Amino acid sequence: MELTPEQYADTAARIEAEVGKVIVGQNALIRTVVTCLLAEGHVLLEGIPGVGKTVLLKTLSQVVDLPFSRIQFTPDLMPADIVGTQVLEEDEHGHRSFSFRQGPVFASFVLADEVNRASPKTQSALLEAMQEHTVTAGGQTRILPRPFLVLATQNPLEMEGTYPLPEAQLDRFLLKALVPFPTADDLVTVLERTTGSLEATLEQVADAATVAAMIELTRQVPAASHVLRHAVDLVVATQPGSPTIPPTLAKYVRFGASPRGAQALILAAKVRALLDGRPSASIDDVRAVAPAALRHRLVVGYEAVADGVSADHLIAHLLDAIGAPGAGVRGANAPDRTPAAVAAGD
Numbered sequence: 001m002e003l004t005p006e007q008y009a010d011t012a013a014r015i016e017a018e019v020g021k022v023i024v025g026q027n028a029l030i031r032t033v034v035t036c037l038l039a040e041g042h043v044l045l046e047g048i049p050g051v052g053k054t055v056l057l058k059t060l061s062q063v064v065d066l067p068f069s070r071i072q073f074t075p076d077l078m079p080a081d082i083v084g085t086q087v088l089e090e091d092e093h094g095h096r097s098f099s100f101r102q103g104p105v106f107a108s109f110v111l112a113d114e115v116n117r118a119s120p121k122t123q124s125a126l127l128e129a130m131q132e133h134t135v136t137a138g139g140q141t142r143i144l145p146r147p148f149l150v151l152a153t154q155n156p157l158e159m160e161g162t163y164p165l166p167e168a169q170l171d172r173f174l175l176k177a178l179v180p181f182p183t184a185d186d187l188v189t190v191l192e193r194t195t196g197s198l199e200a201t202l203e204q205v206a207d208a209a210t211v212a213a214m215i216e217l218t219r220q221v222p223a224a225s226h227v228l229r230h231a232v233d234l235v236v237a238t239q240p241g242s243p244t245i246p247p248t249l250a251k252y253v254r255f256g257a258s259p260r261g262a263q264a265l266i267l268a269a270k271v272r273a274l275l276d277g278r279p280s281a282s283i284d285d286v287r288a289v290a291p292a293a294l295r296h297r298l299v300v301g302y303e304a305v306a307d308g309v310s311a312d313h314l315i316a317h318l319l320d321a322i323g324a325p326g327a328g329v330r331g332a333n334a335p336d337r338t339p340a341a342v343a344a345g346d
Contacts, residue, residue: 001213008217009277012038014205018063021200023056024193025186031275032177032292033060033151038274039267040215041174042130042150044296049114052190053153053179057111064206066108066147073118079125086138100138105129108145108208112152116165123169126150130172147211167255167299174264175289176296178312221270223281226325230283231265234290237322238298246321249314252304257297264293283324291315 003011012034019030029045033056036043045053054070061068071082084103090096104110105126115123129135133144152173154165170176182190193200206214237244238256245253269285295311304310 001209003210003213003217005217005274005277005279008214008274011206011210011214012275015060015063018202018205019056019059021202022059022193023052024189025182026052026056026179029056029177029179032175033057035268035271035275035289036151036174037064037147037149037211038214038218038271039174040147040149040218041264041267042152042172044115044152044154044170044173044176045179046154046176047179048181049155053151054111054113057109057149057151059202061109062202063204064208064211065204066208066211067145068109068111069104069107070111070113071104072113073115073122075117075119077118077122079122080137082122082125083129083135083137098138100140100142102142103135105135106142106144108147108149110148110150112150114155115152116154120166123165126152127169127172130169147208147215170296171258171260173296175268175292177292178295218267218270218274221273221279221281223266223270227269227281227283227286228266230325231262231269231286233322234265234286234294234318235259235262237318238294244322246317248309248317249298252300252307252309252314253298254301255299257294261294261297265289268293287319287324290319294318 016027016030016034019034020027023030033043033045037060045056047053058068058070071077080103082103082105084101084106086098087101088096089099110129112126115126129144129148130150133146133148135142135144150173233244235257236242237246238249238253238261239245240250240253240256242256245256249256265286266281268289269281272285272289273279273281291312294315298311298314300309300311300314304314
């Protein structure tokens with residue numbers, strides 16, 4: 001099945017519109033999740049409970065008619081509860097043998113709900129699935145269905161009973177989105193839809209073949225060498241010790257973005273270009289997706305926490321310091337835009 005860029009953009013717009021019938025006032029969040037689906041990546045959502053993170057993926061699975069499973073992460077969850085396990089079964093002749101019983105990870109859409117409430121050992125059970133799209137258990141490697149999307153929800157680390165996700169697992173998420181609390185008007189609409197007797201009627205606008213074709217088209221979008229170079233420049237400038245790292249990042253960042261960060265910038269930029277009806281990715285696309293692609297890949301030190309400097313503040317400074325080619329690169333001497341600097345009268 002082949003799609004034109006126009007069909008791609010139209011189908012994606014219809015998917016977003018259908019999901020928007022249920023998820024109120026979160027258009028940017030819906031776009032982020034759809035971007036990860038079409039780039040065949042994974043998405044991490046962070047926000048307080050009750051803002052619709054779980055409903056979002058379930059609704060998306062209905063709109064594109066792909067199987068959905070939900071894993072509730074708790075402190076006592078074990079890796080076998082995710083990937084599956086060997087069970088002893090007896091046939092009608094009384095012969096006993098071991099067979100593999102698939103875990104909930106064997107679905108196209110996997111919701112890892114409150115993923116940072118489980119222990120690091122259990123969280124690591126997702127690593128192979130997210131990167132290789134396979135599961136190894138009982139000495140055998142099994143292939144997961146495709147498309148395959150893990151949407152993990154994470155409570156803020158300040159909440160009780162949470163564990164920080166390992167950096168290796170964070171790096172496997174293509175994008176990270178921060179789920180804001182709804183506005184008062186949006187909350188009124190949510191109450192109207194969820195406390196009454198009427199339910200939104202969803203229309204299936206795509207299927208597995210359509211989504212697979214859209215993913216294939218995403219990979220075919222060209223990105224010029226200067227676009228690739230700009231993505232690399234941004235990632236390199238997050239590395240401590242790099243000659244191009246801005247002073248603010250050098251002060252606060254312990255570890256910068258990995259090569260997967262550059263891949264995420266380009267893949268998300270390609271999807272953004274197609275969604276806007278353009279045939280190729282641009283530097284503006286790369287810069288637009290930079291916060292979602294890099295915010296979970298910057299490991300900041302204690303100084304950043306003490307000074308109230310978030311990863312998003314650092315990325316804003318990075319984009320200011322490493323300007324787009326031809327737009328007046330400000331370089332490492334760009335003014336400091338972090339809260340600490342503003343408070344000091346910078």
